[in-house]
Amino acid sequence: MNPIERALGILLLLTGGKLVPATVLAERFQVSLRTIYRDIDRLIALGVPVDAARGAEGGYRLASGYLQPPVALTRNETAALLAAMALVRASRTVPLAADLASAEQKLLASLPKNVHGLFKQAERIVGIEPIPADIFHSGTKAEPTGDWQQALDGFMAGILESRRVRFEHVNPSRETVKAHDVEPRGVLFDRDLWYLAGRCVDTDLVKVYRADRVRNLEISGLFFRPDREFSIQSLLGGVWLSRAMRRWEQDEQIAKILITPRQAQKLGADWYYRHAVFTPAKDGRVLISIPSTARTRILPLVRWLGPGAELIGPEGLRAELARELAELAAVYWDGRDLDRPA
Structure with a gap:
């Protein structure tokens, strides 16, 4: 049995939900404990969420919910998903872009083969016109940068992990850079730009920051309790801009x-x-x-x-x-x- 076959066999044995000791795995596949440890490390490196418990009654098992039943989509549902993915790609920067790409590959692998052709023909079937430059309102166009993607990804990670983020925000009109400590709440997309919404720790106000003006974002070690009453929908329709203007007036x-x-x-x-x-x-x-x-x-x-x-x-x-x-x-x-x- 080669390492790939053994890794697949270990994966199947860990799907039962119960802890499987390393000694049981070693005996089942007739290899040493050291080999089993290497196989488990290889699975983890590939992104398989293996939970490990130490002690006499310890062992390994897959994280709950990792293996899901096959996705059963109709052809129309697949086409709708295709259009949605095309719309996302039309945005030059999206949250967690690398994770989105891997998720798309996993979704494609789980779909029936008869709809694979639709995804492969995505660019031929669905076209999204890029948002044109707004030459009247200066400063509303920005080119994607590594800082922009880092800010968007880090902010989203802060939301998912309920951890504060720290960053510097550039104010082009004042030509200043200010440090911020923020509890992330949500992100919104408006006129080809991403905005980060979060509670400013210093002012205790929910503020909105343009992602392309954020620099050196870091996820803090400080956790916070998410505000279950908050919804990003409450900032849409220009509400966030109206609130910001009232602050700018001061x-x-x-x-x-x-x-x-x-x-x-x-x-x-x-x-x-x-x-x-x-x-x-x-x-x-x-x-x-x-x-x-x-x-x-x-x-x-x-x-x-x-x-x-x-x-x-x-x-x-x-x-x-x-x-x-x-x-x-x-x-x-x-x-x-x-x-x-x-």
């Missing part, structure tokens, strides 16, 4: 823009700006307050809004916009068909 400078009611209605439908503060102004216009003074965010917004929008502050951005508009006016006003404004 820490960031505020840009103020006077806009027309029609422009306010347009921005009220935007995924980002609809969470800003809209206040009626005396002249019938609307004052929108945005917790950011980044020129790459505010100036493109005012240019896009066009006539009827007036940047009130900060003064430095207002002066920069005035210079830019003056330069544009010098190009477009030729003095022949239109009167140049005073």
Whole structure:
């Protein structure tokens, strides 16, 4: 009997749920105890969850639930699963990507052979259009990195193990890096980006962090009791962004823009700006307050809004916009068909 046949035989003997002593295995396969120990180590290295108990009544057995009955899927169910997997692959970064790949291989091995062809033809049958770049909202596009995958995988492991995580979060607008100690709660995917939601230990608030801005994430040795009342669904629909904006208003400078009611209605439908503060102004216009003074965010917004929008502050951005508009006016006003404004 070769080592592979013996390992398979050991695997079958350990499926009964009872502890099987190493001496029984050695006698059954006519090998030494040292050989049985090596075989068990080989099974564990391959990912087989072998439980070991020491002592006179000890031995080995498979972890409960490791071997499952065959998966019986209809052809339509297989096609639905195929579409779901294609959607996941369209995301450039997914939680526990390596584990997802191995799980897919195990699932494929458990399916009837007559549906294997569907999985092999996945790319030919199902196509997912990548989410296009959002060139209006700067900073909403990010390229996958090792740090991004590490943050996503580590955060998910923290959720599964109920252990805190520590990491550094980069704030590009402030050009700062801040350390965080967080109890992971969940992850969410929005506009081609992954976000990490967890209770900040320092503030006792559930905060949301962009995964691509997280660096050096480590899983702590500190365990926590999961909040059974929490659901990531409570943060969807832009709820997380609205809460974040209220916090940013306390820490960031505020840009103020006077806009027309029609422009306010347009921005009220935007995924980002609809969470800003809209206040009626005396002249019938609307004052929108945005917790950011980044020129790459505010100036493109005012240019896009066009006539009827007036940047009130900060003064430095207002002066920069005035210079830019003056330069544009010098190009477009030729003095022949239109009167140049005073």
